[in-house]
Amino acid sequence: MKQLVKTTLPTDFGDFDMLAYDSEFIDFPHIVLIANGEEQHKSAVLNVRVHSECMTGDVFSSHRCDCGGQLNFAMAYIAKHGGLIVYLRQEGRGIGLVNKLKAYNLQDEGYDTFDANEKLGFHQDARDFNVAAKILKDLDISQINVLTNNPKKIASLQENGIQIAERIAVEIEPHQGNQDYLKIKKQKMGHLLNSV
Numbered sequence: 001m002k003q004l005v006k007t008t009l010p011t012d013f014g015d016f017d018m019l020a021y022d023s024e025f026i027d028f029p030h031i032v033l034i035a036n037g038e039e040q041h042k043s044a045v046l047n048v049r050v051h052s053e054c055m056t057g058d059v060f061s062s063h064r065c066d067c068g069g070q071l072n073f074a075m076a077y078i079a080k081h082g083g084l085i086v087y088l089r090q091e092g093r094g095i096g097l098v099n100k101l102k103a104y105n106l107q108d109e110g111y112d113t114f115d116a117n118e119k120l121g122f123h124q125d126a127r128d129f130n131v132a133a134k135i136l137k138d139l140d141i142s143q144i145n146v147l148t149n150n151p152k153k154i155a156s157l158q159e160n161g162i163q164i165a166e167r168i169a170v171e172i173e174p175h176q177g178n179q180d181y182l183k184i185k186k187q188k189m190g191h192l193l194n195s196v
Helices: 038-042 055-059 067-081 097-108 113-119 130-138 151-159 179-189
Strands: 003-010 015-021 030-035 046-052 084-088 143-147 163-168
Touching: 030 067, 030 130, 046 067, 055 067, 067 084, 067 143, 084 130, 097 113, 130 151, 143 151, 151 163
Parallel strands: 046 084, 046 143, 143 163
Antiparallel strands: 003 015, 015 030, 030 084
């Protein structure tokens, strides 16, 4: 993985070091946010959130998902306890923003979030977490506490040589707009959710 630039980013949650890593799209690099300065990431076990881009949730606070809430939770948690966020540019579970919006239209017709992706000719979940492991290795990180509800993410990181010391749940209180979405994540993808 090629690191492109590093800067500082003050946020509502706290100060972060922000690193950009090369992706296949030059204007859309993967991002790493490291809390409390760079020295804290030298610790043996680091709190890490691997977060896939969700413009509708992360930027526009969509009620169709829990992504924005998960990102906010992770930023607050990591600002307080130390660690980092790996922000992967794989919008719409890897199908891109335009196809994700087409999937929204199918969801409005009655398809669930995974069936809509398949109806468009994609896998239910086309995300690739291997790149997150490569970024962590570039930062000399091999053992983490992972902030996730997704067992596929845990397995992928482990398969790529990242040891998981602990899983920290990232459960966002469901609301009317995303209850069915969360139930489908639990039923079809095995997400570790207690609130639905």
